Amino acid sequence: MRHSKTFTVMQYLFAALIVFCTLSPFLWLFISSISYQKDLTAVPLRWIPKDITFERYADVFVNSGNDLAYSFRISMINSFIVSASVTLIALVIGGLAAHAIARFRFRFRQKLIYIFLFTYMIPSVVIVIPLYLLLNKAGLLDSKITLVLLDLTFAIPFVIWIMQSYFRLLSKDFYEAASIDGCSRFQMLLLIVVPLVRPGLIATGIFTFLLAWDEFFFSLLFTSSLDAKTISVAIAEFSGKNTVDYGMISTGGVLACLPPLIIAYAFQKFLVQGMTAGGVKE
Amino acid sequence: MKRMSDKTFAWLNIAPAILLVFGIVLFPLIQTFLYSLQNMELISDNKGQFVGLQNYAELLSDPDFWGSFGRTIYFSLASIAMELVLGLLIALLLNENIKGKTFLRTIIILPWAVPTIVNAAMWKWIYHPEYGALNAFLKQLHLISSYQSWLSSPWLAMQMVILADVWKMTPFVVIFILASLQMANKGVYEAASIDGAGLVRRFFVLTLPYLKPTLLVLLVMRTMESFKVFDLIYALTQGGPANGTMVLTYQAYLKAFANLQYSQGATISYLIAMMIVLLTVMYVRILKTEEEM
Numbered sequence: 001m002r003h004s005k006t007f008t009v010m011q012y013l014f015a016a017l018i019v020f021c022t023l024s025p026f027l028w029l030f031i032s033s034i035s036y037q038k039d040l041t042a043v044p045l046r047w048i049p050k051d052i053t054f055e056r057y058a059d060v061f062v063n064s065g066n067d068l069a070y071s072f073r074i075s076m077i078n079s080f081i082v083s084a085s086v087t088l089i090a091l092v093i094g095g096l097a098a099h100a101i102a103r104f105r106f107r108f109r110q111k112l113i114y115i116f117l118f119t120y121m122i123p124s125v126v127i128v129i130p131l132y133l134l135l136n137k138a139g140l141l142d143s144k145i146t147l148v149l150l151d152l153t154f155a156i157p158f159v160i161w162i163m164q165s166y167f168r169l170l171s172k173d174f175y176e177a178a179s180i181d182g183c184s185r186f187q188m189l190l191l192i193v194v195p196l197v198r199p200g201l202i203a204t205g206i207f208t209f210l211l212a213w214d215e216f217f218f219s220l221l222f223t224s225s226l227d228a229k230t231i232s233v234a235i236a237e238f239s240g241k242n243t244v245d246y247g248m249i250s251t252g253g254v255l256a257c258l259p260p261l262i263i264a265y266a267f268q269k270f271l272v273q274g275m276t277a278g279g280v281k282e
Numbered sequence: 283m284k285r286m287s288d289k290t291f292a293w294l295n296i297a298p299a300i301l302l303v304f305g306i307v308l309f310p311l312i313q314t315f316l317y318s319l320q321n322m323e324l325i326s327d328n329k330g331q332f333v334g335l336q337n338y339a340e341l342l343s344d345p346d347f348w349g350s351f352g353r354t355i356y357f358s359l360a361s362i363a364m365e366l367v368l369g370l371l372i373a374l375l376l377n378e379n380i381k382g383k384t385f386l387r388t389i390i391i392l393p394w395a396v397p398t399i400v401n402a403a404m405w406k407w408i409y410h411p412e413y414g415a416l417n418a419f420l421k422q423l424h425l426i427s428s429y430q431s432w433l434s435s436p437w438l439a440m441q442m443v444i445l446a447d448v449w450k451m452t453p454f455v456v457i458f459i460l461a462s463l464q465m466a467n468k469g470v471y472e473a474a475s476i477d478g479a480g481l482v483r484r485f486f487v488l489t490l491p492y493l494k495p496t497l498l499v500l501l502v503m504r505t506m507e508s509f510k511v512f513d514l515i516y517a518l519t520q521g522g523p524a525n526g527t528m529v530l531t532y533q534a535y536l537k538a539f540a541n542l543q544y545s546q547g548a549t550i551s552y553l554i555a556m557m558i559v560l561l562t563v564m565y566v567r568i569l570k571t572e573e574e575m
Contacts, residue, residue, distance in 0.1 A: 003481070007481070007537075011375060011378065011380055011413065012380065014375055015375060015380060015382065018372060018375075018386065018390070019385075019389065019498065021449070022390060022392060022393060022453075023389060023391050023392075025393075025404055025405070025408060025449065026382060026392065026396075026407065028404075028407075028408075028415050029404050032407065036473075040413060041412075041413050042413075043412065043413065044418060044422070045413065045415065045418035046419070047418075048371070068321065093298045093299050093302060094299055096295040096296070096298070096299070097295060097298070097299035097300075099295065100291070100292040100293075100295035100296050101292075101296065103292075104283040104288045104289065104291070104292035106289045106292050106293070114566060115564075116299075116303070117562060117566070118559065118562055119303055119304075119307055120557050121506055121559075121561075121562050122307075122311075122555050122558055123509075123510040123512075123531055123551065123554050123555065123558065125512070125531050125534045125538075125547075125551045125554065126310075126314055126551040126552065126554065126555045127306075127307055127310035127311055127314060128310070129310070129311040129313075129314055129317060129538050129544055129547060129548055129551070130309065130313035130314055130317070130539075131306075131310045132539075134310075149302075149306060149542065150306065152302055152303070152306075153302075153303055153306050153307050156299050156302060156303050157303060160299065171296060185291060196416075213397060214397045214398055214399075216398060216399055216512070216513040216516070217512055217513070219540065220366070220516070223368070231397075232397055232398075232399040232400075232513075233399075235399050235400060235517075236399050236403070236513075236517045237402050239402075239403045239406060239407075239517060240517070240520075243544070246407055246410075246413070249403055249407065250404075250407065252400075252403075253400040253403055255403055256397050256399075256400045257395070257396050257397065257400055260395040260397060261392060261394070261395050261396070262389055263395070264394070264395035265388070265391075265392075268391060271391070271457075271460060272457055272460075
């Protein structure tokens with residue numbers, strides 16, 4: 001379709017505005033992370049710092065005696081361990097459930113889907129008060145395993161909700177053919193179903209990882225030391241303090257963005273499929 | 283060996299999910315409800331006493347609760363309205379044949395992938411009253427005459443929180459709408475164009491009705507999410523200044539974990555949960571009618 005020249009010019013102006021608004025906050029975060037504190041607190045602001053330093057990044061990755069950098073590193077490792085465990089467990093347990101729900105007809109099937117949807121939707125604040133009292137009494141606060149278990153309460157329902165729409169696309173013929181070939185049920189799942197829904201599994205896995213990486217509420221309440229504290233909590237804690245090293249927060253911010261950004265960028269195709277699969281179809 | 287029935291096999295596969303999820307969620311869900319019917323203030327003498335609906339009555343006659351309720355609604359409405367309008371415009375642009383389309387599509391998703399806390403910390407730094415990039419930028423463009431304290435007046439702080447949310451969540455809306463647009467039948471547009479339907483007319487007669495189901499789903503999904511907003515408030519404003527950004531979840535959190543008023547916290551939580559249930563029911567209805575179409 002052809003448009004007038006004015007319209008085309010407006011389109012490109014709009015596009016330029018989008019690029020600016022999308023990228024400039026990131027850019028500023030990155031510039032802040034490699035600026036010296038004196039440049040960051042200069043008024044009027046110097047957009048391009050006179051000198052740059054990668055010292056803060058180095059501090060995070062090697063033992064430097066900088067407590068803050070050290071706590072960023074450890075909490076980032078914690079975030080990795082927790083998010084990866086949540087993703088793996090949720091994919092296996094949620095995937096099995098989603099497959100059964102999509103493939104077999106049984107009583108309560110429809111109700112079950114909605115109950116899981118509800119579990120995903122309820123705000124964490126509704127369940128945390130008794131959980132806090134209970135876990136506190138049992139001495140299970142501040143552990144990565146507890147955090148993984150808690151995250152699973154929203155990760156598994158999420159996987160079920162999204163994956164069942166993928167499994168429904170599978171034709172019955174596959175199952176019949178496999179059954180005739182003498183496949184057992186688990187062989188069928190492993191050798192036939194899993195390869196067929198691999199794109200869906202990847203997309204759902206990415207999403208679950210991002211959800212777990214972003215999770216804040218449980219981590220805030222249930223972790224306190226570097227044993228289990230996640231990167232979100234470390235950043236929030238630090239940016240709440242009065243005297244603040246803005247450069248270091250920015251560094252932590254850039255690093256905490258990297259895993260989700262890399263993942264989102266690398267798997268963009270799957271991501272878009274996954275985003276729309278669960279929401280648009282039931 | 284006798285093969286087990288399909289039904290048994292199905293339940294066997296679902297059992298771990300049920301055990302894990304409901305095992306962890308069910309007890310606290312009931313317990314919180316019981317707390318909301320009890321006197322659980324730690325300082326009180328009659329701790330644990332059953333008080334019926336008194337907590338609900340107290341809360342529903344508390345102006346602070348209604349203040350937070352109103353702000354939660356305002357936050358949701360304002361941010362969702364902006365996200366939908368902006369998201370729609372951006373998606374329409376990315377659906378056109380413009381140069382650099384691929385680049386735009388690649389970068390548009392990035393803000394969405396930023397963890398919420400990083401988003402909040404980043405904007406807090408940008409909004410900084412003395413060293414913030416927003417002040418410097420607006421001043422150098424002569425759009426403001428003096429530096430502003432973006433987060434220190436109640437009304438302005440709320441708008442700034444909304445802005446941070448819009449920055450992060452608009453990409454999500456864009457991706458959804460763009461995916462729908464790409465499934466649209468291009469021929470209809472060509473035909474309408476040949477028939478002399480202008481751009482605006484094509485948008486209102488063809489595009490908008492076509493996108494209606496997607497927009498409805500997005501509307502409900504985003505409403506549910508923004509009703510639960512917590513991380514952003516926690517890291518940007520802590521509900522302040524002067525309660526200007528105090529929303530329901532943050533209030534529930536403060537009551538329970540700062541003031542140790544467990545029953546009040548539990549009661550607010552339950553009221554939020556009921557609103558979410560209503561929204562979920564709406565969501566399911568929309569999906570069902572869409573399937574019938």
